[in-house]
Amino acid sequence: MNLYPLKFNPILKERLWGGSKLGDIFGKPIENDITGESWELSTVKGDISVVANGALAGSSLQDLIDTNAEALLGKSVVERFGKEFPILIKFIDAKQDLSIQLHPNDQLAKERHNSFGKTEMWYIMDADKDASLIVGFNKTVTKEEYQKSIENDTLIDLMNYEKVKEGDTFFINTGKIHAIGAGVVLAEIQQTSDVTYRVFDFNRKDKDGNYRELHTDLALDAMDYEKKDDFIVAYDKHKNVVNEMVNCPYFKTNYINLNDSLSQDVTQRDSFTIYMCVGGSATISNDLGTAKVKKGETVLLPANSKNITIETTDVTLLEVTI
Template identity: 75%
Template structure:
């Protein structure tokens, strides 16, 4: 099979805190005023991405992996993660603050949920004036201090707030308490996992008048209570180069700010490659075909590819591999 660059139908999710920026800024075909997420590339059961272009249109990502496992994923990825697609790519629009939450590590997630943990990173694509993220604590706390703050409804006083603008990037390792603040639109790259421990939701009620479930007890043994300044990603933004952003066991992400065509030899990469367009547009080709990519779109280059050609005069891309 000639595995050309693959684009997938977005999986749109209404959320209590969602808005309309996915349509206004990224051109998604949303139909509500509370669309919070666009799942761009997903192997999560029940939400598996469907190919939107070419001869494979209508095939699911999982069907492709089942038929062409090594060609799609790459041998080393297949050996490490099996036939489950190991990352989940999303765009998130927070019109309101998201709940304060954290994610368990692999060991705890496997024990409790038979799932991977959830390490993730955020790239801010758009932010209202004074928009913020919550990332970690503003001081090291004990488990008892944290538990008391939950009981007394005073958790917010313990949290670290970060004002953000376009281009800011954050790495959220497991155990780190966090929340996306109102007015932020971002791209999220994460392990394939939907395990989230929600610990505070601003006492909001859903559309049916109910409080959303909190995971107070589950979170106690999953939280990293130490104050750490390890979350803000400093990265070069050199034009027409591959700039390293994040390298962790679960994904590697690079930043490309291109003003001219680029050719990449990926014969030895032994992994699929994902491109997320965060500004501008480009035409991207592998050995078997090409596709146009514009801001707010994501494509998958199968691992069987030997070369990648990016034709553009102005594009900013996030490149994700394993």
């Protein structure tokens, strides 16, 4: 099968906390002003990405994997994950604060939900003045202290707030309590999982006047109660080269800022390659075709690509592999 660079139709998600920036900034075809997420690459059940470009337009990502697993994913990826796409790629617009939440690790997620855990990273694409994230506790707490804060509605007093600007990057381990703050637009790279334990939702009600479900008990044994300064990603921003950002067991992410063309021999990579365009535009090619991307778009190149060429005068990309 001719596995050229593949683009997919965005899967748009209404969220209580969502806004309109996915349409305003990126041109996503949103239908309302509470659109919180654009799922760019997904094989989550019920939300499977569909090819938008070229001869394979209309094919689902899962169907392509089922029929071309090693060519698309890479032999080593298939050995680890079978015919499951191990990454979920999103753009997120938080007009309001997201709930304070955490995600279980692989073991707990498997036992409780037959799912992967959810390790993730965030790259800030746009932020209002004084916008912030919650990442972790501001001190090490005991389980009992945490439970008392939930009972007394004082959890936010234990939270660590981080002001953010464009380009800031955060790595969120499983178990780390966190929330995206109002006024932040970001790119999210995560394990394929939709398992979230919501522990505080700012006492908000949904459009029907109901409080959203909290997962207080499930979170207790999944949470890391230690204060850890392990979440800010420091990375180089050298032009026209590949700069490593994150290298973890679940994904590897590089920062690429170009004002000229870049070619890479990826014969030995043995993984698919994802490019999230977080600034500018480019034409990205492999041996079998090309795709144009602009800010807010994503392209998937199959593992059997031998060479990848990026042609541009100005682009910033997040390059994601396994």
